[in-house]
Amino acid sequence: MSAPRPDGRRYAERIRRNWHFYLFISPFFVLFTAFALYPIVFSFLLSFTEWDGFVPIKWVGLDNLRLAAHDEAFWNSLWNTLVICVLYIPPMLVAAFLLAALLNASWLKFRSLYRTVFFLPVITPMVAIALVFGLLYDTERGLLNATLAAIEEAVPWLGLRPLPWLTSETWSKPSIAILLIWRWAGYGMVLMLAGLQGIPRTYYESARIDGAGAWSRVWHITLPLMRPVFVFCAITSLIGTIYAFDEIFMLTYGGPGRSSTNFGLYLFNTSFDDFRFGYASCLAYGVAAVVFVASLFILRFRRSDWN
Amino acid sequence: MARRGTSGFRVYRYVNRVLGHAVLMLVALLFLLPFYWMLSSAFKEPGHIFAAPPQWIPSPWHPSNFRDVLDLANVDFIRSFVNSLFISVSHCGLVLFLCSLAGFAFAKYRDAPGRQSLFVFVLGTMMIPGSVLIIPIYVMMVKLGGIDTYWAMIVPGAANAFGIYWMREYIGENVHDDLLEAARIDGCSELGIYWHVVLPVIRPALAALGVFTFIFAWNNLMGSLILLHTKEMYTLPLVIYLLNGDSSIPYGIVMAASLLATAPLILAFLFFQRDFVEGMTSGALKA
Numbered sequence: 001m002s003a004p005r006p007d008g009r010r011y012a013e014r015i016r017r018n019w020h021f022y023l024f025i026s027p028f029f030v031l032f033t034a035f036a037l038y039p040i041v042f043s044f045l046l047s048f049t050e051w052d053g054f055v056p057i058k059w060v061g062l063d064n065l066r067l068a069a070h071d072e073a074f075w076n077s078l079w080n081t082l083v084i085c086v087l088y089i090p091p092m093l094v095a096a097f098l099l100a101a102l103l104n105a106s107w108l109k110f111r112s113l114y115r116t117v118f119f120l121p122v123i124t125p126m127v128a129i130a131l132v133f134g135l136l137y138d139t140e141r142g143l144l145n146a147t148l149a150a151i152e153e154a155v156p157w158l159g160l161r162p163l164p165w166l167t168s169e170t171w172s173k174p175s176i177a178i179l180l181i182w183r184w185a186g187y188g189m190v191l192m193l194a195g196l197q198g199i200p201r202t203y204y205e206s207a208r209i210d211g212a213g214a215w216s217r218v219w220h221i222t223l224p225l226m227r228p229v230f231v232f233c234a235i236t237s238l239i240g241t242i243y244a245f246d247e248i249f250m251l252t253y254g255g256p257g258r259s260s261t262n263f264g265l266y267l268f269n270t271s272f273d274d275f276r277f278g279y280a281s282c283l284a285y286g287v288a289a290v291v292f293v294a295s296l297f298i299l300r301f302r303r304s305d306w307n
Numbered sequence: 308m309a310r311r312g313t314s315g316f317r318v319y320r321y322v323n324r325v326l327g328h329a330v331l332m333l334v335a336l337l338f339l340l341p342f343y344w345m346l347s348s349a350f351k352e353p354g355h356i357f358a359a360p361p362q363w364i365p366s367p368w369h370p371s372n373f374r375d376v377l378d379l380a381n382v383d384f385i386r387s388f389v390n391s392l393f394i395s396v397s398h399c400g401l402v403l404f405l406c407s408l409a410g411f412a413f414a415k416y417r418d419a420p421g422r423q424s425l426f427v428f429v430l431g432t433m434m435i436p437g438s439v440l441i442i443p444i445y446v447m448m449v450k451l452g453g454i455d456t457y458w459a460m461i462v463p464g465a466a467n468a469f470g471i472y473w474m475r476e477y478i479g480e481n482v483h484d485d486l487l488e489a490a491r492i493d494g495c496s497e498l499g500i501y502w503h504v505v506l507p508v509i510r511p512a513l514a515a516l517g518v519f520t521f522i523f524a525w526n527n528l529m530g531s532l533i534l535l536h537t538k539e540m541y542t543l544p545l546v547i548y549l550l551n552g553d554s555s556i557p558y559g560i561v562m563a564a565s566l567l568a569t570a571p572l573i574l575a576f577l578f579f580q581r582d583f584v585e586g587m588t589s590g591a592l593k594a
Binding site for chain 2: 018038043044046102117128285288
């Protein structure tokens with residue numbers, strides 16, 4: 001629609017005629033201003049200050065950035081986040097794709113039952129399920145190690161043995177990655193299933209006529225067309241892991257030591273254990289900015305790739 | 308590679324299907340295992356949760372864990388359950404009302420000046436993650452006396468940019484303009500149109516956004532940790548966290564509490580799952 005230059009009277013007239021529009025969006029905007037806009041601005045300003053919530057706010061300029069550069073615990077939390085991502089996202093994507101491909105098979109029975117089962121972890125309270133994982137992972141008496149010990153006894157040459165899942169710095173990150181895979185594979189599966197169903201059957205049929213085998217059809221048709229879904233899942237999982245809280249807070253509390261503290265947990269501890277509101281706001285904004293720029297970059301890359 | 312219709316291909320296809328079913332079944336069992344373990348542990352005697360070899364079926368059957376959950380000294384489980392339910396339902400209702408009303412306005416009042424820029428502005432704030440909002444909201448709640456109140460848990464997250472985006476898309480596609488015009492000609496007020504014409508049409512989207520919001524509110528641990536400090540106000544995630552931290556409480560009781568906190572969610576999900584899964588897919592893929 002070509003908007004004519006708003007000469008005052010007609011513009012006012014249009015506003016008056018559409019007063020319902022402003023009425024209907026106003027409840028949303030009142031809350032939005034109070035609980036989203038104002039906090040966004042407030043915490044942006046806070047990130048240039050030093051404040052514990054009680055004493056007068058002290059303006060420190062860019063000092064918080066300088067602090068962050070030398071904050072070993074902060075960089076450690078980013079490193080842990082990265083390691084957890086590497087351990088969790090690729091296997092999760094592969095599992096989600098395989099499950100989606102199986103569920104998409106025409107011969108499958110009980111499709112919706114399987115879909116429900118795989119999706120169930122997405123909706124369960126993390127608090128409750130993390131505790132169950134804690135029981136399963138228990139080093140001395142957990143089900144997982146009991147099973148591994150039994151396997152070791154039965155088939156020693158497999159090399160499986162009980163592991164200190166939550167009690168060692170080496171295994172705390174894989175333990176969390178396994179929990180994350182379990183939790184999110186079903187979500188990825190649902191997205192990929194929708195993606196698979198969006199690929200026209202004729203593509204496969206003409207490929208078959210041209211003599212393409214099953215693998216070649218997957219490689220040359222399915223995977224390229226599914227790329228946007230993979231990219232979307234990977235980005236959301238990455239962001240999700242940066243800010244993941246419940247899983248880690250309940251399962252390991254970031255330990256042993258700091259070995260499984262991700263950025264989300266570090267931010268929470270900086271805010272509400274140490275009450276360093278200014279510094280925490282600076283970290284939150286800094287990481288958000290990096291994530292934002294990185295996502296834009298990836299999405300842009302993806303678009304140019306399409307055309 | 309065997310050709311179509313030859314017996315070799317039939318065998319190949321048969322093996323494929325059996326393999327596919329086997330894989331799916333195995334994975335499904337793995338996915339269900341934690342739920343089963345929660346269920347069976349909730350019925351175990353204190354010493355039996357870590358029994359060696361592991362006990363798959365509780366023996367003896369120990370249902371009194373569930374009674375003990377209700378008799379705990381330092382938490383009031385029923386009160387917390389009611390708190391969680393009240394907070395989640397109210398939050399959900401508020402989100403559905405705000406987002407559908409504003410989504411309707413954004414989708415259908417195309418002539419209103421400023422419509423596009425306001426909407427782009429709302430979308431833009433979606434890029435800013437919740438992590439930067441937590442400290443300001445906590446500070447605000449301390450100042451406004453919102454600590455240990457229901458509204459502090461219900462109101463702040465209700466202006467949900469994602470929800471408004473979702474509703475606008477759905478209303479734009481599914482509510483036809485001639486329907487609105489017909490209602491106007493019949494003398495229906497604009498609010499009446501929202502109530503009698505728009506809401507019935509967008510029921511599936513409301514169900515999906517509703518379940519999504521309800522689940523999110525029900526599982527909200529961080530908000531409870533920050534905003535709720537007295538026993539009377541605790542929500543279920545907080546109660547389970549506290550029970551787990553208290554080493555004098557047997558795991559069977561913690562598992563019984565977890566089960567009671569999980570069951571309503573699973574029921575809600577099973578009831579609305581079609582809308583929910585479809586809504587989640589369409590919302591996510593468009594975003």
